[in-house]
Amino acid sequence: MSSPNPQRPPAPSPAPFRLHQPLVWFAAAMGVFALVSAVGLLVDDRTLVGVPIWTKPFKFSVSFVAYGLSLAWMLSLLPRGQRIGWWAGTVITAASAVEMSLITLQVLRGTQSHFNQATPFDAAVFQAMGGTIVVLWLAALVIAVLLLRARILDRAMAWAVRLSSLIALAGTAVGFLMVRPTPEQLAVEDSPIIGAHSVGVPDGGPSMPLTGWATTGGDLRVAHFFGMHALQLLPLLLIVLTALASRSHRFPGFARLADEQVRLRLTLTASAVYAAVFVLLTWQALRGQALFAPDGATLAGAGAILLLGTAAAVLSLRTSADSPARAEEVVG
Template sequence: MTDLMDHQVKENGNDDGRQGLARLHRPLAYCAAAMGLLAVTAVVGMAVDERTLLGEGVWLKPFKFAVSFGLYALTLAWMIGRTRAWRRTLRVLGTVAVVGFIAPEISIITFQAARGVRSHFNVSTTLDDILVKAMGGAAYLGWGLTLVLGVLLMLQRRVDRPMAWAIPLGVFISLAGMSVGFLMTTPTPAQADALDAGGSPGILGAHTVGAPDGGPGMPLTGWASGAGDLRVAHFVGLHALQLVPLVAIGLGLLATRVPVLRDAAVRTALVVVAALGHATFAALLLWHARRGLAPLDPDTTSLVALTALAVAMGVSVLVILRTGARRGRRLRGA
């Protein structure tokens, strides 16, 4: 893949930013712009529409999903725009992601918000059940498309080793984060009991563990503040797609000031450590939530695990930097 980053620091200099924008996958880029407009519209909706659902404004959910889908679309537009092999296939897949995954799901979420009813897990009427199934199908399609895109992006020929690792690691951690969403569709014990008794609960699935959905929540995110919430791990894992490549970008920019980072092997190792740390952190958040613990209320076991992760990452970074510095001194002295 040629110049995976227009402004990534490389020995041959930087590309023109305008050329990078021209290479964006257009349907995905237009989709990202549309998500930006929807996010602004949702903010206006939150300001003028006083209706609430599960304790939060009805337009908060479209806002959050618009931001998330916008970042997803923009990131894929940037990645696909820098491919050589399977270029036409990747562009077709990117367009299918817009038409078959992003557009249907965000449209249903917005439509249900306008109606003032739940979008996810809501099977209370025939229409709601159909919409939930449509969103489920779109989610499965999105997962499969992201997997195929990740494989094809991973097999591209690249000139920048840190980014060559950052993109596939970010994609596959993001896939794991997406998969957390499927856990939310499992009926809760109370819902399962109702089904076993021959009932027809109007809600199937939940994102809160240890309490009903709609309890006390954190500002802006709405994540549960008194119980476990699967959405936290879902969010953190999902956005590895952006965060891991951003680590590679940041290290490349720092390489102009920090000599040890001019070694591509050092930057690559740091990217791998960051990706593994991100994945482990997301897994810890999932484990934390599954035990019914609120995001900001860790127990001793969670704190020990987080401390161990932080220490392991810190030691790994120090070893990589010291090893790289010694190698640099040997090369200069040779």
């Protein structure tokens, strides 16, 4: 006679912790190149599109360090599909290396890498860069699908990894909006520049230090940056929550975080808030609005996100021990 409560089959054992070596080596190389670019910022006084010419290689190399290490770690979580994941990670490594090589080539030539159609060579470089980004995005999509299908034992971490990879894909896709010609470029026959980071104002105008984001109009790089770095920030949030939970014996206020369901709900809440802010930033930029010059509609959207996110976070902190009787005991 079979048991009335059959046990669920055990989840597959996690794969041995092994980082994706090509991505790790690429991240290390980008760390070195970030230092080289920083030296370039100090000793090379050339400017390009209103900013020091080595700004783009510096920003891209730092971003690739974070991106490469994050993906290398996420691929180590896969219990299945490791071979496909390894190849996807290797394709991302190769595409990223080509992208950085082309950016650096144009810096050494003293000319713009993105949107440059001034000469057949410049146009070919930018087309090649566009091709590498498409390849990178498709390979990242493969990894996101693998993570969605993976049975990772810690459910909160599983959803942090899954949702952050999807938001990062959306953040990368914002780059495709930048290649559209602006109205001013369409009005000029054979414009040497096709596409722009800014909306409503030309690239190269007043901008924020280091980031180069426009301060007088919209800038799609804000949403692009914010979306891509969900890959680090959402898993990092869960790591912090787990660390706080482990200290609940010393700090009783963190005791609720020891409940896996609480951490899962907080992860889902944080992911929803992050995605909503990403959408808001994209919408703000597309309307030609600077990050720190929001109008009433943007402020209303931000307020709604803050209100709903706070309410969801408070509800997420409820544990199974929270019952009416328990509430009366706490009040009494």
